[in-house]
Amino acid sequence: MRAPVTPVPLHPHPEVRAKRASKDGGEGTRQTTKRGPWQVALVLLAIALSALFLGVPLAVIFTYAFGSGIGVFWGQITEPSTLHAIWLTVLTAIVVVPVNMVFGICVAWLVTRFRFPGRRLLITFVEIPFSVSPIVAGVIYLFLYGSQGLLGPFLEAHDIRIMFTVPAIFLVSLFVTCPFVARELIPLMEVQGSDDEEAAISLGATGLQTFFYITLPNIKWALLYGAVLCNARVMGEFGATSIVSGAIRGKTNTLPLQVELLFNDYNTVGAFAAASTLAVIALLTLVLKYILERAVRQ
Amino acid sequence: MFSNPFTTRKSVLPGFGITMGVTLLYLVIIVALPLAAMVLKTASLGWAEFWSIVTSDRALSTYRITLGAAALATLINAGFGLLLAWVLVRYEFPGKRLIDGLVDLPFALPTAIAGLALVTVFSRNGWFGQYIEPMGIKIAYAPLGIAIAMAFTSAPFVIRTVQPVLEDLSDDVEQAAETLGARPWQIFRHVIWPMIFPAFLAGSALSFARSLGEFGAIVFISGNLPFKTEVTSLLVFIRLDEFDYPSAAALAMVMLIVAFLMLLTTNLIQAWQLRYAERS
Numbered sequence: 001m002r003a004p005v006t007p008v009p010l011h012p013h014p015e016v017r018a019k020r021a022s023k024d025g026g027e028g029t030r031q032t033t034k035r036g037p038w039q040v041a042l043v044l045l046a047i048a049l050s051a052l053f054l055g056v057p058l059a060v061i062f063t064y065a066f067g068s069g070i071g072v073f074w075g076q077i078t079e080p081s082t083l084h085a086i087w088l089t090v091l092t093a094i095v096v097v098p099v100n101m102v103f104g105i106c107v108a109w110l111v112t113r114f115r116f117p118g119r120r121l122l123i124t125f126v127e128i129p130f131s132v133s134p135i136v137a138g139v140i141y142l143f144l145y146g147s148q149g150l151l152g153p154f155l156e157a158h159d160i161r162i163m164f165t166v167p168a169i170f171l172v173s174l175f176v177t178c179p180f181v182a183r184e185l186i187p188l189m190e191v192q193g194s195d196d197e198e199a200a201i202s203l204g205a206t207g208l209q210t211f212f213y214i215t216l217p218n219i220k221w222a223l224l225y226g227a228v229l230c231n232a233r234v235m236g237e238f239g240a241t242s243i244v245s246g247a248i249r250g251k252t253n254t255l256p257l258q259v260e261l262l263f264n265d266y267n268t269v270g271a272f273a274a275a276s277t278l279a280v281i282a283l284l285t286l287v288l289k290y291i292l293e294r295a296v297r298q
Numbered sequence: 299m300f301s302n303p304f305t306t307r308k309s310v311l312p313g314f315g316i317t318m319g320v321t322l323l324y325l326v327i328i329v330a331l332p333l334a335a336m337v338l339k340t341a342s343l344g345w346a347e348f349w350s351i352v353t354s355d356r357a358l359s360t361y362r363i364t365l366g367a368a369a370l371a372t373l374i375n376a377g378f379g380l381l382l383a384w385v386l387v388r389y390e391f392p393g394k395r396l397i398d399g400l401v402d403l404p405f406a407l408p409t410a411i412a413g414l415a416l417v418t419v420f421s422r423n424g425w426f427g428q429y430i431e432p433m434g435i436k437i438a439y440a441p442l443g444i445a446i447a448m449a450f451t452s453a454p455f456v457i458r459t460v461q462p463v464l465e466d467l468s469d470d471v472e473q474a475a476e477t478l479g480a481r482p483w484q485i486f487r488h489v490i491w492p493m494i495f496p497a498f499l500a501g502s503a504l505s506f507a508r509s510l511g512e513f514g515a516i517v518f519i520s521g522n523l524p525f526k527t528e529v530t531s532l533l534v535f536i537r538l539d540e541f542d543y544p545s546a547a548a549l550a551m552v553m554l555i556v557a558f559l560m561l562l563t564t565n566l567i568q569a570w571q572l573r574y575a576e577r578s
Contacts, residue, residue, distance in 0.1 A: 038482075039389055046385040047393065049378060054400050057415035057450065058407070060425060064418065103324050110317040114309055124565065125325055128333075131561040132554065133511025134409075135531040136336075139538070139550040144335035148543045151335075174328050198310050207312035229405075236408025238514035239531065243538060256410040256514070263414060263518070275411045282406040286399050289406075 058279065065276035068269055076273035081249055085258035086277065088166065092254065093234045096173045100230050101223060104181025109215075112189040113197070123186070129178040138243025141172050145244075164246030169254065172240045177233050181226035188222045189215075221296040225289065232285040236278060333554075340551040343544050351548040360530040367441060367529070368509035371448035375505045378449075379456025380498065386457075387464040404453045412450050413518030420446070420519070439521030444529060447519045448509035455508065459501030463494050463575070496571035503567055507560035511553060 066073050076082065107126055111119055129137065143149045145162040155162060162168050196218075200210040216223075238256040245252040253261065255278055262271035340348065351357065385391075386398050404412065420427045420437040427438060437443045467490065475485045513531040520527040528536075530553055537546040 140332035
């Protein structure tokens, strides 16, 4: 029995799924089961449970955020500490997402275009942050850069401060999002194979030309897809950032931390107003995901 | 640039050296070094101290609460996930695309926001709480709330692992079973279920693993009472807040070991699932 080449991706990329489906005649050939009382009951149950379990929590955020009127909402959002939290969250995404994209491309190129010992181990290693609790992610960074940590004495001697600063938020965000782009690119690039790229190289193209004219157009949607998921995770990270940032009001408070702070201050409207901005980002993520999946299929 | 010295089939493609260099450097700085720092910190405690921390009464009660709630959350998700995957693949109905999109909401929505929404919905005056609490069922600030928060944040796993397998099933076997006079339930039980089972198990394991480490959503809804609604991730956070670094390190180490065991388990299940898919 052949060992699996790559771990089965959680949600196989739509293009991979489309290719798999086309092998047995496309998705349209399946005979949908006939409609009977059982089927109707199952569909209704699924709709009801999704509405209660997924729809209601989403609805409650917007209801409470706008419940006291748009003016109050605006006042809460433009509160200086909330504005700063929004800025810091956006800044973190601007720094982390491109780095993760470059890393994802590197890993995917390495493990899909070359065969070497330890390849499987490397893929598993990239996936590790995905299985580690956000709290543990924060703790390991604390024990590296904190004053109690491995590099603590060295950093203090050179008067470098990383813990409880904005760079600590960047670092821990890089950790938690490590596999995001790679896991979208690896299965896709594995399926696509390297024939086109090998042809380009043998015709005299340089490595960079091959990448930008052959590889990138083939993976652009999957790359964007991974970036969108990565962005959602960066903006929403809570456990890990709450440990390494110190959650200093107006300094190192990201938006999710600001939501908790406002909630603990019994400022419900403020908490929901801040939360609604993240909920909008989540909805945008879902819409983009849908569009990208369609773009990939066509 | 040096070329790949290990490859059996000489690749004409460039970039082995640079991508290997960047990947290893990144993994060492971002993943390996911090992990090693915590392992070293824990090792410096010595076995006796480590053991007394991780088997203290308060720690043991957090394991019980975390495992119990995660098990319940996984059960909820197993049922909900199987139903949704089945309905989304097999039936056409209005709003199907909307629900298919909404399924990923728990992964797109920050966990803290999910926690805030859930505690508001289930608190005494909340949309659900006002009907549920008079019935004597307490969810917000109770163990049940932890399970619900875990179930919400890991809901997509079972659906998204079972769905593609269900889509790829070929009609032939089902039609054969139908021709031979099998009832719909028998077809599901004896034909479909064995084929989706590995994926279902993989999804459930992922859901369970994620629930064990969940923090953001739980902080809001659990009420954080020691011995009652305190999960392990929360106890780690509390120990850090008290500057009790040895305890935080030891407990985080336990979580890390469990996470690695779960990673191993899910990888084994997924490898099995892949072999299963290739055979059928």
